[in-house]
Amino acid sequence: MALETTEIKRRLSGVDVLTRKKGLLISPELCIGCRGCQTACKEWNKLPGDRTSNRGTYENPPDLTPNLYNKIRFLEVTGGDTVKWLFVSQRCMHCTDAGCMKVCPAPGALYRTAEGAVAFDRNKCIGCRFCVAGCPFNIPRYDQEGRIAKCHLCSDRIPYGLQPACAKTCPTGAIRYGDREELMGIAKEAGYKTVYGTTDLGGLGVLYAFRERPSYYGLPDSPSFSPTIALWKNILKPLALIGLGGAVAAAAAHYVTIGPKEVDEGGEE
Amino acid sequence: MMKGNLIEKTTAWERFNHWVLAVSFLILFFTGLGFLYQSLNWINTIFGGNHLASAIHKWTGLVFTLSLILTLGSYFGEAIRFTSEDSKWISSLGGYFSKEMEPPPQGKLNAGQKLFYLIVVVLFGATSAFSGFIIWLFPDSRGLILFAHFLHNISYVVFAFAVPLHIYLGTAANPGTFRVMTRGTVTAAWAKKHHGRWAKDMGIE
Ligand code: HEM
Ligand code: SF4
Numbered sequence: 001m002a003l004e005t006t007e008i009k010r011r012l013s014g015v016d017v018l019t020r021k022k023g024l025l026i027s028p029e030l031c032i033g034c035r036g037c038q039t040a041c042k043e044w045n046k047l048p049g050d051r052t053s054n055r056g057t058y059e060n061p062p063d064l065t066p067n068l069y070n071k072i073r074f075l076e077v078t079g080g081d082t083v084k085w086l087f088v089s090q091r092c093m094h095c096t097d098a099g100c101m102k103v104c105p106a107p108g109a110l111y112r113t114a115e116g117a118v119a120f121d122r123n124k125c126i127g128c129r130f131c132v133a134g135c136p137f138n139i140p141r142y143d144q145e146g147r148i149a150k151c152h153l154c155s156d157r158i159p160y161g162l163q164p165a166c167a168k169t170c171p172t173g174a175i176r177y178g179d180r181e182e183l184m185g186i187a188k189e190a191g192y193k194t195v196y197g198t199t200d201l202g203g204l205g206v207l208y209a210f211r212e213r214p215s216y217y218g219l220p221d222s223p224s225f226s227p228t229i230a231l232w233k234n235i236l237k238p239l240a241l242i243g244l245g246g247a248v249a250a251a252a253a254h255y256v257t258i259g260p261k262e263v264d265e266g267g268e269e
Numbered sequence: 270m271m272k273g274n275l276i277e278k279t280t281a282w283e284r285f286n287h288w289v290l291a292v293s294f295l296i297l298f299f300t301g302l303g304f305l306y307q308s309l310n311w312i313n314t315i316f317g318g319n320h321l322a323s324a325i326h327k328w329t330g331l332v333f334t335l336s337l338i339l340t341l342g343s344y345f346g347e348a349i350r351f352t353s354e355d356s357k358w359i360s361s362l363g364g365y366f367s368k369e370m371e372p373p374p375q376g377k378l379n380a381g382q383k384l385f386y387l388i389v390v391v392l393f394g395a396t397s398a399f400s401g402f403i404i405w406l407f408p409d410s411r412g413l414i415l416f417a418h419f420l421h422n423i424s425y426v427v428f429a430f431a432v433p434l435h436i437y438l439g440t441a442a443n444p445g446t447f448r449v450m451t452r453g454t455v456t457a458a459w460a461k462k463h464h465g466r467w468a469k470d471m472g473i474e
């Protein structure tokens with residue numbers, strides 16, 4: 001009995017989400033900017049192309065869209081008299097402490113998969129877009145019907161023993177899929193200075209092998225969601241039920257102890 | 270106005286609008302509760318699932334807001350008139366915690382009613398309506414949404430504390446009071462006990 005309880009607690013705790021968590025390791029320095037991953041993702045998810053225009057850059061489309069769950073950002077980084085071209089994959093990070101899930105008012109619209117990823121059920125989404133505001137990485141997008149769309153870590157491939165389409169397609173190993181712990185080991189062994197996502201937001205499902213600071217690659221150095229979300233979740237939310245229960249209980253207690261203010265009608269009728 | 274032995278305290282219009290406000294509020298409150306807690310999401314199943322509950326919540330929000338604006342004509346003028354009777358009502362805690370501490374004769378609304386109206390209904394009602402409309406109409410502005418979500422929830426907590434007490438005070442705690450919202454009339458004895466100064470103004474000795 002006692003064992004069972006500890007087991008349940010362990011499973012519910014973030015720690016266990018982390019140990020069984022699968023994820024991706026992204027190494028921008030290995031990426032050649034072929035965008036095979038963008039195409040493979042579209043193909044697997046049956047997402048149509050977006051009409052875009054020539055902006056004088058190979059980066060295309062300019063941002064994530066409801067039809068683009070994964071995008072290669074083309075960054076030009078100048079240092080001294082050289083220009084470095086960096087290709088950085090941008091998509092949902094599958095945060096352990098996920099701001100989007102915290103604020104979503106429609107149960108099941110965003111859910112945690114067995115691999116610890118954050119998937120979505122567009123039929124359950126009510127289109128309020130709280131998740132957009134809650135996401136530290138500005139990831140969720142909306143389709144024409146106003147329903148959420150984002151990377152779901154191929155939640156319809158992994159259970160069938162397939163790896164995510166983007167990782168499978170990548171010709172250089174810039175996107176690798178595997179056990180999160182193993183991926184961290186691989187990055188460290190390869191001598192990367194920083195493994196982005198090790199502890200941020202409880203541990204990200206998408207890790208990045210960086211040689212420089214995260215901001216160099218266009219990612220926030222210390223990602224976080226708004227403190228009002230934590231304040232709401234930890235204080236206001238419980239307070240609402242405490243208030244309701246407390247007020248009803250206080251009214252009942254008052255009625256049976258001090259009692260109502262009776263009016264003496266004294267035969268006035 | 271006297272109606273036989275009875276005195277009119279609310280007009281038919283005031284009673285009607287109070288019920289619009291109360292019913293729309295309860296719909297908002299319970300659909301809101303269903304969105305707030307996963308474990309209470311069954312409430313929204315009763316409202317036809319999350320999608321329908323969301324649409325009901327929004328349009329009921331509009332009804333609530335209009336009704337709220339219309340209450341201003343009924344209670345606002347009286348509520349902002351604060352006198353020494355009101356301070357005494359507060360220091361005697363309205364006489365609710367000890368039968369010995371009788372508050373002085375009150376006007377048409379007592380201090381507790383004034384504060385409930387001004388703070389809970391007007392201030393937090395407006396906050397919830399304002400934030401609700403932002404959430405509804407400006408879903409794409411991330412910063413604004415977070416701010417509105419926060420305000421919406423603060424006002425929710427205030428309602429969760431205050432409204433059940435308001436309902437209790439209007440019903441079980443004060444026998445004879447619920448008539449104000451059903452028939453609109455009260456007995457002379459009731460008027461003298463609860464709103465002595467008003468009763469006097471109405472010509473009851
Ligand atoms: C005054 C009574 C009201 C109460 C008690 C109330 C309560 C709530 C609660 C608890 C939520 C869920 C928030 C969350 O998950 O954190 C919510 C969401 C929402 N509220 Fe209200 N609210 C009220 C008034 C309004 C008004 C006046 C409007 C605007 C017309 C409005 C529009 C919304 C919208 C659009 C949402 C987002 C969820 C959805 O799409 O249904 N609310 N409300
Ligand atoms: S838009 Fe959809 S997924 Fe996002 S928070 Fe609202 S209901 Fe949840």
Ligand code: SF4
Nearest residue numbers: 092093095099100135
């Ligand atoms: S990156 Fe954004 S959308 Fe993805 S899990 Fe984290 S908070 Fe949610």
Ligand code: SF4
Nearest residue numbers: 041070151154164166
């Ligand atoms: S994991 Fe799947 S859904 Fe996510 S970007 Fe890769 S291919 Fe697309």
